[in-house]
Amino acid sequence: MAHILLRHRDIPDIHRLEVYKKNGGFAAFKNAVTNMKPAEVTDVVKNSGLRGRGGAGFPTGLKWSFIDNKNWPHYVVANADESEPGTFKDREIMEGNPFQFLEGVAIASYAVSANVAYVYLRGEFWQLAEFLDEKIAEMEEAGYLGKNLFGTDYSLKLYTHLGAGAYICGEETALLESIEGKRGQPRVRPPFPPSYGLYGKPTIVNNVETLTNVPLILANGAEWYKNMGTPDSAGVKIFSLSGRVRKPGNYELPFGTTFRELIFTHGGGVQDSRKVKAIMPAGASSSLILVDDEKVLDTPMDYASVRTLGADLGSASVIVVDETVSMDWLVNKTVHFFRHESCGKCTPCREGTYWMSHLTERIHDGRATKADVDLLLIVAKQMQGKCLCALGEFSTMAVVTGIERFRNDFEKVVKA
Amino acid sequence: MSKQITLTIDRRQVTVPEGTLVADAAKMAGIDIPVFCHHPKLEPVGMCRMCLVEIGRPVRDRATGQFVMENGAPKIQFMPKLETACTNKVEEGMVVLTQSEKAAEGQKGTIEFLLTSHPLDCPVCDKGGECPLQNLTMAHGPGKSRFIFDEKMRLDKMVPLGELIWLDRERCIQCARCIRFQDEIAGDSVIGFDDRGRRTQIVSFSEPGFDSVFSGNTTDICPVGALTTTDFRFGARPWELEAHASICTQCPVGCNTTLNTRREAKAGGKIVVKRVMPRQNEEVNEIWICDKGRFAYHYTEGKKRLTRPLARKDGKLLRVSWEAATKLAAENFLKAKKNFVILASGRLSNEDLFNLKSLADHSEGRAYLYSHIGGGELTSLVGVGEGTNFAKMGAGTTIVVIASNLYEEAPIWHLRVKQAAERGATLIVMNPRGTKLDRYASFVVRYAYGDEVKSVQELGKKGRIGDAFLKSENAVILYGSEGLGISGSAAVASACAKLLNDNGFVGKPNNGLIGVWGRANDQGAWEMGFEVEEDLAKVLKGKAVYIVGADPAADDPKLAKALEGAEFVAAQDVMETATTEIADVVLPAQAFTEREGTLTSGERRAQRFYPAVPVTGDAKPDFAITSQIARHMGVILEGTSVSAVFDILAASVKSFEGLNYAKLAEVKPQWPIVGRGDLYYGGTTYENTQGMGAQLSAAAARGEKVSIPRVQREAPPRPKENELLAVPVTKLYDRGTTVLPAELLHERIGDASLILHPDAAKSLGVEAGQAVNVSFNGVSGGAVVKLDDTIPVGVALIPRSMGLAIREPVPLKVK
Amino acid sequence: MSLATKYPKEVKQILSKYPPEHKRSAVMPLLYLAQREEGYLTKTAMQEVAKIVDITETDVAAIVGFYTLYHDKKEGKYRMQVCTDLPCALRGADQFMENLCANLGIKVGETTEDGLITLEAVMCLAACDKAPVFQTQGPDGIKYHENMTVDRTMELIAALKNAGGEAK
Numbered sequence A: 001m002a003h004i005l006l007r008h009r010d011i012p013d014i015h016r017l018e019v020y021k022k023n024g025g026f027a028a029f030k031n032a033v034t035n036m037k038p039a040e041v042t043d044v045v046k047n048s049g050l051r052g053r054g055g056a057g058f059p060t061g062l063k064w065s066f067i068d069n070k071n072w073p074h075y076v077v078a079n080a081d082e083s084e085p086g087t088f089k090d091r092e093i094m095e096g097n098p099f100q101f102l103e104g105v106a107i108a109s110y111a112v113s114a115n116v117a118y119v120y121l122r123g124e125f126w127q128l129a130e131f132l133d134e135k136i137a138e139m140e141e142a143g144y145l146g147k148n149l150f151g152t153d154y155s156l157k158l159y160t161h162l163g164a165g166a167y168i169c170g171e172e173t174a175l176l177e178s179i180e181g182k183r184g185q186p187r188v189r190p191p192f193p194p195s196y197g198l199y200g201k202p203t204i205v206n207n208v209e210t211l212t213n214v215p216l217i218l219a220n221g222a223e224w225y226k227n228m229g230t231p232d233s234a235g236v237k238i239f240s241l242s243g244r245v246r247k248p249g250n251y252e253l254p255f256g257t258t259f260r261e262l263i264f265t266h267g268g269g270v271q272d273s274r275k276v277k278a279i280m281p282a283g284a285s286s287s288l289i290l291v292d293d294e295k296v297l298d299t300p301m302d303y304a305s306v307r308t309l310g311a312d313l314g315s316a317s318v319i320v321v322d323e324t325v326s327m328d329w330l331v332n333k334t335v336h337f338f339r340h341e342s343c344g345k346c347t348p349c350r351e352g353t354y355w356m357s358h359l360t361e362r363i364h365d366g367r368a369t370k371a372d373v374d375l376l377l378i379v380a381k382q383m384q385g386k387c388l389c390a391l392g393e394f395s396t397m398a399v400v401t402g403i404e405r406f407r408n409d410f411e412k413v414v415k416a
Numbered sequence B: 001m002s003k004q005i006t007l008t009i010d011r012r013q014v015t016v017p018e019g020t021l022v023a024d025a026a027k028m029a030g031i032d033i034p035v036f037c038h039h040p041k042l043e044p045v046g047m048c049r050m051c052l053v054e055i056g057r058p059v060r061d062r063a064t065g066q067f068v069m070e071n072g073a074p075k076i077q078f079m080p081k082l083e084t085a086c087t088n089k090v091e092e093g094m095v096v097l098t099q100s101e102k103a104a105e106g107q108k109g110t111i112e113f114l115l116t117s118h119p120l121d122c123p124v125c126d127k128g129g130e131c132p133l134q135n136l137t138m139a140h141g142p143g144k145s146r147f148i149f150d151e152k153m154r155l156d157k158m159v160p161l162g163e164l165i166w167l168d169r170e171r172c173i174q175c176a177r178c179i180r181f182q183d184e185i186a187g188d189s190v191i192g193f194d195d196r197g198r199r200t201q202i203v204s205f206s207e208p209g210f211d212s213v214f215s216g217n218t219t220d221i222c223p224v225g226a227l228t229t230t231d232f233r234f235g236a237r238p239w240e241l242e243a244h245a246s247i248c249t250q251c252p253v254g255c256n257t258t259l260n261t262r263r264e265a266k267a268g269g270k271i272v273v274k275r276v277m278p279r280q281n282e283e284v285n286e287i288w289i290c291d292k293g294r295f296a297y298h299y300t301e302g303k304k305r306l307t308r309p310l311a312r313k314d315g316k317l318l319r320v321s322w323e324a325a326t327k328l329a330a331e332n333f334l335k336a337k338k339n340f341v342i343l344a345s346g347r348l349s350n351e352d353l354f355n356l357k358s359l360a361d362h363s364e365g366r367a368y369l370y371s372h373i374g375g376g377e378l379t380s381l382v383g384v385g386e387g388t389n390f391a392k393m394g395a396g397t398t399i400v401v402i403a404s405n406l407y408e409e410a411p412i413w414h415l416r417v418k419q420a421a422e423r424g425a426t427l428i429v430m431n432p433r434g435t436k437l438d439r440y441a442s443f444v445v446r447y448a449y450g451d452e453v454k455s456v457q458e459l460g461k462k463g464r465i466g467d468a469f470l471k472s473e474n475a476v477i478l479y480g481s482e483g484l485g486i487s488g489s490a491a492v493a494s495a496c497a498k499l500l501n502d503n504g505f506v507g508k509p510n511n512g513l514i515g516v517w518g519r520a521n522d523q524g525a526w527e528m529g530f531e532v533e534e535d536l537a538k539v540l541k542g543k544a545v546y547i548v549g550a551d552p553a554a555d556d557p558k559l560a561k562a563l564e565g566a567e568f569v570a571a572q573d574v575m576e577t578a579t580t581e582i583a584d585v586v587l588p589a590q591a592f593t594e595r596e597g598t599l600t601s602g603e604r605r606a607q608r609f610y611p612a613v614p615v616t617g618d619a620k621p622d623f624a625i626t627s628q629i630a631r632h633m634g635v636i637l638e639g640t641s642v643s644a645v646f647d648i649l650a651a652s653v654k655s656f657e658g659l660n661y662a663k664l665a666e667v668k669p670q671w672p673i674v675g676r677g678d679l680y681y682g683g684t685t686y687e688n689t690q691g692m693g694a695q696l697s698a699a700a701a702r703g704e705k706v707s708i709p710r711v712q713r714e715a716p717p718r719p720k721e722n723e724l725l726a727v728p729v730t731k732l733y734d735r736g737t738t739v740l741p742a743e744l745l746h747e748r749i750g751d752a753s754l755i756l757h758p759d760a761a762k763s764l765g766v767e768a769g770q771a772v773n774v775s776f777n778g779v780s781g782g783a784v785v786k787l788d789d790t791i792p793v794g795v796a797l798i799p800r801s802m803g804l805a806i807r808e809p810v811p812l813k814v815k
Numbered sequence C: 001m002s003l004a005t006k007y008p009k010e011v012k013q014i015l016s017k018y019p020p021e022h023k024r025s026a027v028m029p030l031l032y033l034a035q036r037e038e039g040y041l042t043k044t045a046m047q048e049v050a051k052i053v054d055i056t057e058t059d060v061a062a063i064v065g066f067y068t069l070y071h072d073k074k075e076g077k078y079r080m081q082v083c084t085d086l087p088c089a090l091r092g093a094d095q096f097m098e099n100l101c102a103n104l105g106i107k108v109g110e111t112t113e114d115g116l117i118t119l120e121a122v123m124c125l126a127a128c129d130k131a132p133v134f135q136t137q138g139p140d141g142i143k144y145h146e147n148m149t150v151d152r153t154m155e156l157i158a159a160l161k162n163a164g165g166e167a168k
């Protein structure tokens, strides 16, 4: 099947404006601006069943419909922070198929009547930002951005904004703070961005992949999109496959594809033909799926099915963990990540990740006792449900499921 | 009144205004939800996670919008997670459980997390005894820590954020109250968080460090002992302290304060003031005070305190009895007849000033107010009306600030005007140079020094700014003395008063004229009919002078000279001054910390202060000394009971009519609730139990006919070539008698300075920080050059009371 | 020389991205600009950025402290930031880092004697399928180097050395 998002894999040079145009590029945007009302655009996206690809899976059209039309101006922000360990799909989209993404941003902007949109890239994507700036300039030149587009009174400006090394800026309100020139710390919600966003104005924040779906949904219709995937998870998803597989990389597949197909058919199987011990379906934030039964691998990858395994599909960054990996090591890694990235604003996350990292380190170093393992579990659970944003919660997922599902790995390394 | 919402908190029905946060609603009902980051004066952030509670909301039928009923009561749906009481607003029918097992577990968890990195140094911590963390740990925390002590984060414990405020990094719980106070309330974002995660730390990068005149307030609202003042740290334990209600005597705002005292071995077993704390008065200073008010009190305990009456014999000042001293003064005053002159300052209480004025009225003398600002008689005519409260000003009210830099002259007014502007009041800032208030102004008017009156008159004319002013419902004008002498400021006052009066902005709450005076009770003096004189030297020369609470000899060499040529000088003061040194009789007065009395703030609020420490030596309260002198002159003035003096004053000065000490001691319930056992809520600020004072009536409000005298404004002198126009400005930390003794302020006080536009400095060939010599109007001296690119090029600013005696605009030469 | 006089065009262009009443938004791009030459942010640079966007120096420092790609201390001309996060570690990143340290004769966090390279361990760079991976942060911005070996890394370092001459 031809790619819908990673189209550069099928169409060489689609990152060039004329090539993109020749392949139907910007027709959807032009059609929306000249022939559709903003609400109609939102409706198409609503009907397509598109859900956010940033992790939470929130229905995209519904989010757009929440935009507060009593408060102006409106903004659209594309979330290109892509910092979840194991996630590298947005970067490939932007590098390979930039115009489709930018057209998606443009359509979203029209749908919510925003005249300015920002693309927030993680600071490490420095070169990519320069590349996107060029692409934006080309679009301006070609009349796809700027004043009075296609002879209407709709105007749109697009800008990139670089972060500077902070995972938390992927969280949408922290991201907005960051654009505002502040420390990237999450805000209390509610209010949510569609009513109180950038500069306190109604704002739609969407993931890069989410937005990149939009031009083709508009071009081919909601039904076309809905017919792919599963009833609960419409369309296609890019699975970032990493860890102990032979062929790591991005694989664009319909929702509902099984883990087995992803890992073995596309990913070439596990390195050295070892057994899969665990799967992290959503990067470092995931629960650890225990693969003690081959049947687990036959679970379809869609939001609902993955939940039956006691995990969330999240951003679908599938990290494969083989039988040689001990979970005390793995959990120590994830906890270190979260301790490093905790923004420090709320107590449970700031102190909890610090405390957990002492415990996981002690356990991993063999300096701990069994009581420390129990305490680690208690600390993680004590954090759950109490943090200001989801980062704190994320940090506990591998810990809790690691201890609950792989307790042996921890008890093996502690002192008697 | 806003809409009322009824909800249930811990089975109790509570009704509060719409928009109230759950934590505040609980507090109003007497239910304490523990908080750390939440402070009712700050925007909610929900970051410490201390206030976790269970919240249930009634289920509504989607179609009808009505509550779904279950067993005769609305069906309540609880959220799966605990929620923060400090960020959720009340909703009709909401059910809040603050002490359920789940909520208690959440609160305990937060305390345990906070304690993992908190040091165990309570026994040596200044906050010990009034520490919210300590209290809440007792109430809600776990019994013991499961965190290994050796893994505690080790951090610096003595970090100066500036020379006034210290940080203990280990004690900080990252609630950001201090940062948010500085950002939101003070508007000085000079402290912030560095780094992130567990390494998050408070830092200040300003120069000087923690460059804000409000810095001390952060130590009050800090819920742990992380922030302490240089003045108080390691000074005393909170439980040893006694609290005495007082009023700050440093500026016309009249902040309500509490003097904390303790018997001190270091002071030979004497009871001394250990610290000055804000006392809540939401109509005056809310729960804040400025750093000058917090730290400058040291003069009252200064080594140079006068303790005994002295009289000059053979050129030397020798101890005499009170009887002898007052008699000597009285004889000379009587002898002088029409040449008897009283010169008193606004440092004195209403009672003191009243007795002085009465003495002048009942003899042949004249009473002058020692002030550099004129026009005060107008503030009792069209001064702000009863009920005026900056906190109530918002959309519909215009506030004009002319010729004053409130941040330096009356810091708490700066803060309250800023807040009014943020609430929607139209703020018009008129000043020849930039001030910190400009940022919040709707209109900034830059006039040339000398054009004050003209620019005030413009407000009454059509145009963008004039329209904004004329169309408002209420208008208040604060006028000051930036760049002005007595006649200049009097002219401005008259122009402002006329504008207000002509447009009906008088005699009502939140309307009228406010003078930004130099001293705490100048307003009281004006109410009692004191006058000011531009050429004081002329007034003093050859006269029998009774100087009370003022030091003209130090302030101005010309006045020193005039005093030398005086017939007789009696100087009454708290401290030895240059004036007492040349006096014939010296009368030691009690400091405000030692006695009782009232002061009238610039907002015309009479407020009581109370004794806090024992009297120094044989010092007496000023009104009593005056009464004793008067008796020798055959004039009977009340000299024993200060409240009786006030009663007589209230009976004879119309604006005080109906007031008495009991009335001034009245309090009313205030929000936020502070200072009780639950210090975590509002900080260590004191609750007001001893009186919020009462506002005076304005002539305009009493229905008296108001006629505004027209005052001609003389044009300022024209500087010649290679001269600049020097103008006086006011600085918060100056070398004044009541400031300089506080050594910890010396760095902020600095040296005499000459403030120039960078271009002016360039053409003079001088640089910032360079010492230069200046001369003007017979005065000459050294000053350090400072630059300010918002001032006109041909002008040089000279701060008052910094060693260069400048009274009004004059041409100046730089050498 | 000051930012505003040295890069007037860039400063103006950066400011133009944001509503004039929200020029504080420009603080992050301006910090990148200010960091370009020295590789870290001097006090003067922070003061200047503060002035351009009309916030306090403390506010600027708080931002510099929060984000890991801003530095307030001078280190090597290039910061070599190797991802050792979980996905890369599963593909040999820790071993790569160890070997690299051995080859360079420095520990993580240290700078080579010639001042050219500071070696740092960083969190996920969104290149997990191309481990071992690192980025270089230097005068020419941030660049990715993927599917690296120690040999290729040493070649890169040699090239950097030749291209830039000795680091200052």
Ligand SMILES: Cc1cc2nc3c(=O)[nH]c(=O)nc-3n(C[C@H](O)[C@H](O)[C@H](O)COP(=O)(O)O)c2cc1C
Pocket (backbone or CB within 6 Å): A051, A052, A053, A054, A055, A056, A057, A058, A060, A079, A080, A081, A082, A083, A084, A167, A168, A169, A170, A171, A172, A173, A205, A206, A207, A208, A210, A211, A389, A390, A391
């Ligand atoms: C700690 C944290 C990190 C996140 N990081 C990202 C990210 O890197 N990229 C992203 O698109 N969304 C991220 N999100 C999700 C965003 O907050 C937000 O839900 C998303 O951008 C919405 O877009 P969508 O509806 O298109 O998914 C993160 C959320 C959290 C709590």
Ligand code: SF4
Pocket (backbone or CB within 6 Å): A168, A185, A186, A341, A342, A343, A344, A345, A346, A347, A349, A350, A387, A388, A389, A390, A391, A392, A393
């Ligand atoms: S959960 Fe962590 S990242 Fe989120 S606000 Fe709290 S401290 Fe910051």
Ligand code: FES
Pocket (backbone or CB within 6 Å): B034, B035, B036, B037, B038, B045, B046, B047, B048, B049, B050, B051, B052, B084, B085, B086, B087
């Ligand atoms: S989170 Fe509510 S008081 Fe801090």
